[in-house]
Amino acid sequence: MSPVNLLPGAISEILASVAETGILTLADRYGLMAAALDESLDEEDRSSLNRLLRAVLKGRVRVVEQLSIAA
Template sequence: MIPQVQLIPGAISAILASVTDTGTLTLSDRYGLLAATLDENLDECDRRSANRLLRSVLRGQVKVVNDLRVA
């Protein structure tokens, strides 16, 4: 049985704002993105924002840290 994962409303926008402000993607941000990828009902705007964040990480524009802080 696969556990139900439910994304907190507005989470992707909050993660995007935090990453834009700090230039880092925290462990808690990554868990939020994981929840977003598992959410079949994620709207197109949030899906594009999540993809934009992941591309920024791949390009080295965003640093991935193991910090658990929440913005």
């Protein structure tokens, strides 16, 4: 299995985008998957990831099948 590499600052970029739009895209979900699989993720990023996932579960963030919200 090949390692999944998270881009630096990816979680904060996803959080900023979701906070602005209220939408979690397909590309965002792939980024979150990479983050969840990253064993070297620091505690702050892991907490941010968990908060975002809780917001999705509570319906505060809408999940869409689009790759990006840029039109």
